[in-house]
Amino acid sequence: MDASQSSRRDIDVAVIGGGLMGSAIAWGLAKIGQRVAVLDEGDIAFRASRGNFALVWVQSKGLGLAPYSIWTMRSANAWAGFADMLRQQTGIDVGFQRPGGFNLSLSEIELEKRRTLLQAIQDQPGMERFEFEMLDRARVKQAIPRIGPEVVGASYSRFDGHCNSPRLFRALHAGMQQAGVRYLPEHRAERIEYSGGEFRLLTRQREIRAPKIVLAAGIDNARLAPMVGLDVPVRPQRGQIIVTEKTEPFLNCLVQTVRQTDEGSVMLGDSVEEAGADPSVTVPVISVLASRAVRMFPDVARLNIVRTWAALRVMTKDGFPIYDQSETCPGAFCASCHSGVTLAAAHALALAPCIAAGELPADRFAPFSSRRFHVPALAA
Amino acid sequence: MNPVAIRDSYDVAIIGAGPAGLAAATLCAKGGLSTVLFDEQASVGGQIFRAIEETPVTDKRVLGASYWRGMDLTRAFRSSGAQYVPEATVWSLTPEREIGVSLHGGSVLTAARRVVICTGALERPFPIPGWTLPGVMSAGAAQILLKSAGLLPAGRTVLAGCGPLLWLIAWQYLNAGAQLSAILDTTPAGNRARALPHLLPFLFSGYFRDGMKLLRAVKREAPVIADITSLRAIGDDRVTHVEYRRGNGAAQRLAVDNLFLHQGVAPNVNLPMAVGIKHRWSDEQLCWVPVLDAYGNASIDGIAIAGDGAGIAGAEAAEWRGRLAAMAAARALGRSVPDPEETHVRDELARCLRGRPFLDALYRPARIFRQPSGDTVVCRCEETTASQIIDAIALGCPGPNQMKVFLRCGMGPCQGRLCGLTVTELIAEHRGLSPQEVGYYRLRPPVKPITVGELAALPKTDAALYAVTRM
Amino acid sequence: MFQRSQPDKAERTVTLTIDGRSVTAREGDTVAAAMLAAGIPHCRTTPISGVPRAPYCMMGVCFDCLVVVDGVGNRQGCLVRVRDGMTVELQSGKRGLP
Numbered sequence: 001m002d003a004s005q006s007s008r009r010d011i012d013v014a015v016i017g018g019g020l021m022g023s024a025i026a027w028g029l030a031k032i033g034q035r036v037a038v039l040d041e042g043d044i045a046f047r048a049s050r051g052n053f054a055l056v057w058v059q060s061k062g063l064g065l066a067p068y069s070i071w072t073m074r075s076a077n078a079w080a081g082f083a084d085m086l087r088q089q090t091g092i093d094v095g096f097q098r099p100g101g102f103n104l105s106l107s108e109i110e111l112e113k114r115r116t117l118l119q120a121i122q123d124q125p126g127m128e129r130f131e132f133e134m135l136d137r138a139r140v141k142q143a144i145p146r147i148g149p150e151v152v153g154a155s156y157s158r159f160d161g162h163c164n165s166p167r168l169f170r171a172l173h174a175g176m177q178q179a180g181v182r183y184l185p186e187h188r189a190e191r192i193e194y195s196g197g198e199f200r201l202l203t204r205q206r207e208i209r210a211p212k213i214v215l216a217a218g219i220d221n222a223r224l225a226p227m228v229g230l231d232v233p234v235r236p237q238r239g240q241i242i243v244t245e246k247t248e249p250f251l252n253c254l255v256q257t258v259r260q261t262d263e264g265s266v267m268l269g270d271s272v273e274e275a276g277a278d279p280s281v282t283v284p285v286i287s288v289l290a291s292r293a294v295r296m297f298p299d300v301a302r303l304n305i306v307r308t309w310a311a312l313r314v315m316t317k318d319g320f321p322i323y324d325q326s327e328t329c330p331g332a333f334c335a336s337c338h339s340g341v342t343l344a345a346a347h348a349l350a351l352a353p354c355i356a357a358g359e360l361p362a363d364r365f366a367p368f369s370s371r372r373f374h375v376p377a378l379a380a
Numbered sequence: 381m382n383p384v385a386i387r388d389s390y391d392v393a394i395i396g397a398g399p400a401g402l403a404a405a406t407l408c409a410k411g412g413l414s415t416v417l418f419d420e421q422a423s424v425g426g427q428i429f430r431a432i433e434e435t436p437v438t439d440k441r442v443l444g445a446s447y448w449r450g451m452d453l454t455r456a457f458r459s460s461g462a463q464y465v466p467e468a469t470v471w472s473l474t475p476e477r478e479i480g481v482s483l484h485g486g487s488v489l490t491a492a493r494r495v496v497i498c499t500g501a502l503e504r505p506f507p508i509p510g511w512t513l514p515g516v517m518s519a520g521a522a523q524i525l526l527k528s529a530g531l532l533p534a535g536r537t538v539l540a541g542c543g544p545l546l547w548l549i550a551w552q553y554l555n556a557g558a559q560l561s562a563i564l565d566t567t568p569a570g571n572r573a574r575a576l577p578h579l580l581p582f583l584f585s586g587y588f589r590d591g592m593k594l595l596r597a598v599k600r601e602a603p604v605i606a607d608i609t610s611l612r613a614i615g616d617d618r619v620t621h622v623e624y625r626r627g628n629g630a631a632q633r634l635a636v637d638n639l640f641l642h643q644g645v646a647p648n649v650n651l652p653m654a655v656g657i658k659h660r661w662s663d664e665q666l667c668w669v670p671v672l673d674a675y676g677n678a679s680i681d682g683i684a685i686a687g688d689g690a691g692i693a694g695a696e697a698a699e700w701r702g703r704l705a706a707m708a709a710a711r712a713l714g715r716s717v718p719d720p721e722e723t724h725v726r727d728e729l730a731r732c733l734r735g736r737p738f739l740d741a742l743y744r745p746a747r748i749f750r751q752p753s754g755d756t757v758v759c760r761c762e763e764t765t766a767s768q769i770i771d772a773i774a775l776g777c778p779g780p781n782q783m784k785v786f787l788r789c790g791m792g793p794c795q796g797r798l799c800g801l802t803v804t805e806l807i808a809e810h811r812g813l814s815p816q817e818v819g820y821y822r823l824r825p826p827v828k829p830i831t832v833g834e835l836a837a838l839p840k841t842d843a844a845l846y847a848v849t850r851m
Numbered sequence: 852m853f854q855r856s857q858p859d860k861a862e863r864t865v866t867l868t869i870d871g872r873s874v875t876a877r878e879g880d881t882v883a884a885a886m887l888a889a890g891i892p893h894c895r896t897t898p899i900s901g902v903p904r905a906p907y908c909m910m911g912v913c914f915d916c917l918v919v920v921d922g923v924g925n926r927q928g929c930l931v932r933v934r935d936g937m938t939v940e941l942q943s944g945k946r947g948l949p
Contacts, residue, residue, distance in 0.1 A: 018776075043779020043819055050785045110851070170786040173775050185778040240847075244832060245793060245925055246945040247900040263788075264945045268832070271847040280656075281824045283472055283480055283489070283835075284844035290836035292848060299948050301833030304925055306793045308824050362876060420911055422932055427910055434879055435864075436862060467930075489907070502912055514893045514905035515852070521909035525853065529877060529884040532853040556856055617903050618892060637852040648912075761914060763899045793914040793925075798907075826912075 010133045010184070011037045013355065014210035016189045016203055016224060017051035020165070020340035022216035023172040028352025030179035031085075036325045037182040037208055039189055039201060046219055046236065046277065049340060053241060053259065053269045054165035056342045058099060059132050059157035060117060066126040067367040071131065072339070075346035076159055082345035083163065090176060092171035094163050095262040100146065101160025102135075103256040104151050104296050111153045118155055132157045144253045148298045162254055165341050166261055172329060172344075189217070192227040194329040199228070204351045214355055215334035219277075221322075229328030230278075234336050236312035239273040240285045242268040242293075244303040251297070258300065260295050266303060268293040272313075281308045289350020313338040316370075323351065323368040324358050333360065385467055390581045392709050393479055393492035394462075395470045395651065398426020399450065399695045400687025401498035402457040403702035404709075409462035411710040411717040415455075415493070417803045418468040418481055420828075424454055425844045426500055426687075427524065428695045431711075436530035442555040443527060446590070446695070447546070452698065471824065473497075473655045475680045480825065480838075487834040494682050496711040497652055498702060500644035501688035502666070504670035504745065505802050506541060507752040510613025511641065513762055515620075519642035523549045535637030538622050540564035540611055543644040544591070548600045560602040562634060564624050566643065568746045569607050575741035585735030587694075609748065613639055629690045643745035647689045650795060654823040655680060661816040664740045664807070665692050667801060668820060675708035676701055676727020684708060692740075697732035702724050750802065751809050758806070759799040769803060773810045780804055780821050794831055796821045853887045867937040876933045883909060883916040883928035886939070894928055895919050895942035917942040923947075 015026045041293035043281045058076050062069030076098070083096035105111035112135070118132045133156045140154045150356055176183055184205075191202040192213065201208040215221045215232065235368030246264030259267045270283050286308050294301045314336050316322055321337035333355050337343055354360050392408045394401045397419035408415040425432040429450030440448050463824040465483065472480030478491050488634070503520045510516065519539060525531040532553065538561050539550055550563055581590055598604070605626065612623040614633070621633045648668035649659060658679035659668040669691040676684040684705040687698035703725050710717050752758060764787045772786045780796075780803050783789055789803055790796035796803075800821055808818045826835070845851075855877070862902055863878040876885035883906040886894060893903035895917045906916035909929045916928035918939050924946035928939070 021899045032931065038779075040776075043781050044822070050781065058452055067416045080760075110849070113851075116827060166785045166788065170775075172773075173777075173786070177775055183776040185776050242832070243791075245829065248945045248947045271844075272850065280845070283474070283478070283825065283838065284841045285847050287835050287838040288844045289846040290832045291840070294836045296834060301836060302923070303832050303836060303946070304793070304829035305826055305832060306795070306829050307791060308826070310824070420930070431879075436877065436879075439854065502910075504910065512902070512904060512907075517906065518908055521907060524909040525857075525884055525887065529880050529888065530856045531853040531884060531888055532856045534852040567896055760904075763897060793917075794912060799910045 011035055011208065011210040011308055013214060014039060014208050014211040015214045015216055016201065016219060017216035018183060018185065019047050019216070019218060020169060020172070020344055021218070021335055021337065022214070023169070023176060023341070024330065024344040024347040025214055025335060025345055025352050025355065026181050027172050027175050027179065029356055030176060030181045032349070032353055032356055034356050035180070036297065037184060037210065038176065038182065039203060039208065040185045040188040041188050041374035042186040046279065046312045048218060048311050048313055049169055049241065051241065051309050052165050052341050053267060054162050054261070054341055055101070055259070056096065056098065056161040056163060056169060057101065057256070058159040059103065059155060060121070061339070063121045063124070064116060064318060065367060066124040068320045069121060069124070069130060071346060072342060073128065073159060074350065075343045076161065078349050079161065080343040081358065086175055090171045090174040090226050092166040092174060094171050094213070096161060096163040098159070098161030099254050100156060100158040101254045101256055104140065104147065104154045104342065106150050106292065106295055107154065114155045114249070144255070146250065146297050148295050149260035150295045160254060162259060163341065168341065168344065183346065189224060190223060194228055194332070199329070199332065200365055201371055207244065212331040212358070213333070215332070216334070218310050219312060221334055221336050225334055229326040230324055230332060230334050231373070232315050232322055232334050232336050233370065233373060234316055234322070236277050237315040237338070238271070238273040238317055239269065239308055240271045240281055240289065240310045241308065242286055242289055242305055243307040244268070244300070245306050247303060247360045250299065259294055266300060268300070276309040277312065279310045279312055281310045317373060321368050322370045323360060323365050324370055331358065384483060386465065386490050389491040390414045391492065391713055392496065393418065393490070394496045395499055396426060396497060396498035396500055397421070397424045397700060398428060398500050399453060400500070400686055400698040400702035401426065401496070402453045403699040404496045404498060404524070404686055404706040405462040406457045406460040407706035407717050408701050408709060409460040411715045413710060413713060413715060415462040416465060417462050418465050418470050418482070420467070420469045422467050424457065424464070424466070425450055427520065429454065430524050431528035435527050435713050437526060437556070443552055444555070447527070453546070469828045470651065470831050471808050471828050473651060475656060477682050479603065482828070482830045482834060485831070485834065487585065487830055487838060489838060493713055494684070496676070496702070496705045496709060497683065497685045497689060499648045499651055499689050500689045501692060502648045502797055503642060503643045504646050505767070505798050506641040506643050506749060507758055507802050508611045508613060508749065509756050510615065510643070512757050513613050513615050513619045515615065515618045515637065516613045516639045516641065519546055519549050519640040522640045523552065525550060526556065532654065533638045535547055536561045536565060536635055537638040537640070538562050538565065538636045539640045539642070540608065540622065541642040541747055542567040543642055544739065545645070546642045547595055547598055549640070550602060552592045554598065554601050561636065563598070563602050563604045564608045564622070565604055565606040565609065566608045566611065566749055567606070567743060571742050571744055575738050580739035582735035582738035585775065586731060587735045610782055611749070634785065643749055644743055645692055646801060649731045649820070650797060650823055650827045652685055652689065653679065653820065654827050655683065655694065657685070659820070661814065662719060664737065666744065677708060678707040693733055693736055699728055700729035700732060704729065719843055720840055751805050752802065758802050759789035759792065761794050762788040764789035764799070766806065769806050770810055773807055779807060779819050784821060790821045795823065795827065852890065855888055859941040865933050867933050867934045867935065867939060868940050878933070879927050880933050881918060882918060882931045882933055882939055885933050886928060893941070896944055898945040901944060
C-alpha cells in the first residue's frame with residue numbers, strides 16, 4: 001500500500017468496474033459534475049463489454065417484470081440523444097441507428113413461441129406502450145428480400161436498434177477522460193471497508209476512499225456486494241458469436257441474430273450456455289450459429305469468418321437487472337445486468353443522477369432490488 | 381470416396397510440412413503409428429524448403445546446400461507411409477485434440493491421440509512508414525517467389541533489415557544473377573559487442589563457416605550500407621524511393637522498384653495460443669514462445685510443438701525437435717522408434733542450438749523498427765496507426781485485448797499475425813511494463829478464415845442446438 | 852517488379868485472365884506470383900481507406916493479396932494455384948455479395 005491514498009475530498013463516487021456498465025455510470029456522474037474514480041481490472045478480465053452483439057433491443061425484454069420493459073424502452077428512447085452527446089464531446093460516432101428489428105423464425109413452432117412471448121409481455125399489468133408485429137413469410141420477404149426458403153415469419157418492433165459497441169466503449173472512456181474521471185486500470189477491488197460514512201477500497205496498488213461507491217463489476221459483483229451489505233446473486237452465462245469479413249452492405253434490415261455492422265462485418269449470434277467461467281469458443285455451438293444464419297440468409301454461407309468469440313453474460317436468477325442501494329452501508333450502490341449496450345443510455349442519464357443524489361427512488365428502482373429473490377423464502 | 385479421405389481419428393496428427401513436421405511424421409509412421417500430416421501449402425517443405433519437389437530453380441548453386449538438404453527429408457517422408465494432406469488448413473484444435481480441417485472449400489473434423497504442431501515461424505513485423513505500399517514486400521516473400529516460381533526482382537532492388545535470412549536471400553539472388561542496388565543493414569551498432577560473449581559456442585556450431593562465406597560473398601557483390609537508424613518507404617500508389625539515415629546522419633534517398641524488408645522471424649503462435657497452450661515472452665528472441673518440456677510437450681496433454689514454433693532455432697534444429705516429439709508421441713502410445721538413438725538426437729539438437737544466443741544477440745532488431753510512432757500503420761488489416769495506439773494507452777487502455785476493442789487492431793483477417801508483437805511491445809514500452817506483463821491477443825478458432833457455409837455443414841450436437849434455439 | 856528467371860527446363864504454362872488481361876503463367880504458380888510476374892501493380896484496395904495493396908508475405912498470413920477468383924471475393928492469391936481459364940479480378944474494398 002503506497003502513500004498515494006485518495007481522500008474523500010477529491011472523489012465523490014468510486015465506481016468499481018470499467019466495462020460498459022461502469023463507464024456509462026461514471027460518464028453520467030462526471031457529466032453532472034461529480035468527481036469520479038473508476039477502478040478496473042486489467043486487460044484479461046471477464047468483459048461482457050467486449051463480447052456483446054451491440055443491439056439496442058426492446059422487443060423481447062421483460063416477461064415477468066413490466067418495469068424492466070419500461071426501463072428498456074426508456075433507455076432505447078434516450079439512446080439517440082446519448083449518442084449525440086458522446087459525439088459532441090469526443091468526436092466519436094457510436095453508430096446508433098434505430099431502423100426497427102426483426103427476429104426471424106425458422107419453423108412454425110418457433111414463430112408461435114415468439115408470438116406467445118411477445119403477447120405475454122404486452123399483456124402484463126403496468127406495461128406502457130409497446131408495439132410489435134408478427135409478420136408472415138411474404139411480408140418478411142418484402143422487407144428483407146434475401147431471406148432463405150426456411151424463414152416462415154418474423155416478429156418486428158420499430159423500437160429496436162443497434163450501435164457500434166466497440167466505439168461506444170471507447171467513446172465512454174474518451175468521454176470519461178475529458179470529463180476528468182480518474183480511470184485506474186489494474187485496480188481490482190480486493191476488499192471494501194465501510195466506516196464513518198466512508199468507503200475504503202483496497203487494491204493491490206493503493207487504497208481509494210470515497211463517500212459513495214457503485215459496484216459495476218459484472219460477475220464480480222457477487223463477491224463484492226456482501227462486503228457492503230448488498231446481495232447480488234449473479235452468475236456467468238456464456239454466449240458465442242461469429243464475425244465475418246467486411247462485406248458491402250447487403251442486409252438492409254436489422255435482424256436480431258444476423259447483424260451487419262456499419263463497418264461491413266456480419267455478426268452471427270447468439271447462444272446461451274451455463275459453462276461456468278469458461279469463455280472458450282466451441283466448434284459445435286458456432287456451427288449451429290453458422291447453420292441458422294445460413295438458413296436465414298443463404299448468401300451468408302459464402303462469407304469468410306474472421307473471428308469468433310465467447311463472452312460471459314452477467315446473469316441474475318430471473319434474467320432481470322439488479323439495481324440496489326445498501327441499507328447498512330448508505331452510499332453503496334450496485335448495478336448488474338446483461339444488457340449493457342441497450343441500457344447504457346439509462347445508466348448514464350437516469351441511474352447516474354440518482355446515485356449522485358444519494359438515493360434510488362423506490363418508484364422506479366424498487367422492482368430491481370435483489371430483495372425480490374428473498375420474498376419466496378420469507379413467504380415460506 | 382473423396383480424393384482425400386480423412387479418417388475419424390489417427391494416432392498422431394502433425395500440422396505443418398516443414399522440416400519439423402516432415403521429420404516427426406516420418407518417424408511416427410515408421411514406428412507403426414497411424415500418422416497424418418496436414419499442410420496448408422500445395423507442396424511439402426514448409427517455407428524453408430518451399431516447393432522443393434517442384435521448384436523451377438534447378439541449378440543447385442542458386443538456392444544452395446541449406447535448401448537442397450530438404451530433399452532427403454522429403455524423400456524419407458514420402459516413403460514413410462504417413463498420410464499427407466496438402467492444401468489443408470487446420471483452423472481449430474481443441475484440448476481434447478479434435479481437429480477442424482478445411483480442404484477444397486469444405487471442412488471436416490478429425491481427432492488424434494497425439495498432436496504435434498509444426499506451424500513454424502512468421503517474419504517479425506517491420507512497421508516503418510510506407511511498409512504497406514505495393515512494391516514493399518517481406519524478404520521472406522521475395523524468397524518464396526524465387527523458390528516456388530523462379531521470380532527474380534526487376535529494376536532497382538533494395539533489401540533492408542537484419543538477420544540471417546536477409547543475407548541468405550541476398551546471396552541466392554546474386555547466385556541467380558539478380559542485381560541488388562543496396563542492402564540497408566539495420567543491425568544496431570551495439571549488437572556486436574553484446575553478441576561477443578556468445579561467440580565461442582557459435583564458432584563451433586557449424587553455422588559459422590558457412591555464414592561467414594555467405595556474408596563475404598554478398599559484401600563483395602552488393603553495396604552494403606550499415607548502421608541504418610531510420611527507414612521510410614516513399615511513394616503514392618507504389619514505392620518509388622526508400623529514405624534512410626546512417627547513424628545520426630542526414631536522410632538520404634534511393635530510388636527503388638522493389639524494397640524487401642526483414643528483421644527476423646518469430647514463432648507462429650496462432651494455433652497453439654488458440655488451443656490455450658501456455659506461452660511466455662522471450663526477451664532474447666523478442667517474441668512469444670510456448671512453454672515446453674524437453675520433448676516439446678506443451679502445457680496441454682497430448683499436444684507437442686516442434687520446429688521454429690517452439691522458439692526460433694532454424695531448420696536443422698527443427699528436424700531434430702520433430703524427431704524428439706515423434707519419439708515422445710510413440711512412447712506415450714506404447715510404441716517405440718528403433719532409431720535414431722535419443723542421445724544422438726539430443727546431441728544433434730544441442731549442436732544446432734549452440735550458436736543461437738550469438739545470432740539472437742547479433743541480429744536483435746532495433747527498438748526503433750519494432751516500436752513505431754506517428755502515423756505509421758501498425759495493423760495492416762484495420763489500418764490502425766502507432767499514434768492511435770499510443771493515444772489509447774494514454775486513455776488507460778491496459779493491454780492488447782482492450783486495444784483491439786478500442787481500435788480494431790488485430791480484428792482483421794490476419795488475426796494479429798502482422799501487428800500482435802508490435803502492439804504488445806508498444807503497450808509495454810509506453811506503460812513501463814514487460815511484454816510478459818502486457819500479454820497478447822486472446823486467440824480463438826478458426827485461426828484461419830473458413831466460410832460460414834463450411835462451418836454450418838459440420839455435425840451438430842443436441843447440446844449445441846439447445847444452446848442456440850433453447851428448444 | 853519481377854521477372855522470370857531463365858527456366859532450366861521446358862515448363863508448362865496456363866492462360867488466365869487477370870484484371871481483364873490475358874496472362875500466361877507457369878503451371879504451379881500461385882495467383883499472387885502470376886500477378887507479380889505479369890506486372891499487375893496491386894491486388895486489392897483496402898476496405899477502410901481504399902489504398903492499394905500488393906502481396907506482402909506470400910505465405911498465407913498477411914491477407915494483402917486478396918483477389919476475386921472466378922467470382923469468389925477475398926481469396927488469398929498466394930494460396931490459390933493458377934488454372935487454365937481462371938478469371939482473377941482485383942478485390943476492390945469490401946467484399947461484394949452479389
